[in-house]
Amino acid sequence: MEKSILKIGIIGLGTVGTGVVKTLKKFNNIKILKAAVKNINKKRDVSLDYITDDPYEIANDPEINVVVEVAGGVDPCLDVLKTAIKNKKHIVTANKELLAKFGDEIFNLANENNVTVLYEAAVAGGIPIIGPIKTTLRGNEFDKVVGILNGTTNYILTKMETDNLSYADCLKQAQELGYAETDPTNDVEGFDTMFKTAILANIVFHKKIDLSKIYREGITKISIDDIKCAKEFGYKIKLMGIAKKVQNKDVLDIRVHPVLVSEKSMVSGINNATNTVLLEGFPVGEIMFTGPGAGEAPTASSVVGDILAIASEISYTDTVLPYSRVKPQDNAIQQDILETKNSYYIAINAQNARGTIGTIGTICAKNNINLQSIIQKGIKEDNTAQIIVITETSLEADIQNALSEFKNQNIEVTNLIRVI
Secondary structure, eight states: OTTTEEEEHHHHHHHHHHHHHHTTTTOOOOEEEEOOOOOOTTTOOOSSSSSSSSSSSTTTTTTTOOEEEEESSSTTTHHHHHHHTTTTOOOEEEHHHHHHHHHHHHHHHHHHHTTTTOHHHHHHTTTTOOOHHHTTTTOOOOEEEEEEOOOHHHHHHHHHHHHHOOOOHHHHHHTTTTSSSSSHHHHHSSHHHHHHHHHHHHHHHHOOOGGGSSSEOTHHHOOOHHHHHHOOOOOOEEEEEEEOOTTSSSSSEEEEEEEEEETTSGGGGGOTTEEEEEEEEETTTTEEEEEEEHHHHHHHHHHHHHHHHHHHTTTTSSSSGGGGGGOOOOOOOOOOOGEEEEEEEEEEEEEOOTTTHHHHHHHHHHHHHHHEEEEEEEEEETTTEEEEEEEEEHHHHHHHHHHHHHHHHOOOOOOEEEEO
């Protein structure tokens, strides 16, 4: 091999892959030997000398030093990357789903074969977060990492607020602009944020995270009325990934759901497709990373940064970037959502009848729930009233019991949103 030239193969030439190719053109020490795509005949903004529809050509090519995977998904990427690792190739990937589901398997295999796996682009697009946690911030013991990790949902919620549009209208607008896929489930139901939150929790707390134990809720139930009511109380609604230590326990509280955040908080000002990651620990205190979380150029920035990190060392050492290696980890003990404590926004639609608010108060008191605020928003044509309740900090299990009792009393809860 020519030690001065890093030879790479790219799997995926979509938005991110195209951005990577464009960005790498200015680096004379990087050569793209091959790219693998699903459809060879598709017209693209970039041209390469060799394109194949077989990703194993890249995984098995003895000339290639680094495999760059930006195709996404698990099948066939998992087996392709495992093949590449067994062939002693370093990996750069933006595949959050793959890492969240099979990271332990991939990293163990990489350690066995003395290759590195870099994945800065997998969590927050152009925001440098994984590198800083593993290097300049590694002396900290963190208690919490939270973030707005999906640009599509943040864009939708922002537009609902600023343009007074419904969820459906804002989703359509996001799709027209290319922020949302034709099938937006991965974004709007919180899967994308869940994968990224699991990855962050893994590197911050050094534990293996079980995706099946992460509570996940998307934004599809958020209405324009919820947006307006939250604003009246001094809040904005954001979809957030949350991972934090439970006080005085070796337990992690990891979840993804909409939250009400104070308009006075820094997070409330993160709008449109922007992402943010907030870390809290000792000795650094609270630190926040903000920037573009998706798109061709921002994500390509992180992918190319990882490629160049490997290029800078590969000719000089047999163990490239040892700080990036993931050591064997214990399984995290994860808290059930019913055991968490939060304040809550509860939107209720009930018959305008004498004693309804009293019934709500009685049911809450019976379930150890103290009310911070309760207001009636007016009477509709069908003689129902919109009632908004904000609770003090309460146990989730108690809240769910109260919701069941509301249902038995024909009191309809149209939404429940946690407050942080």
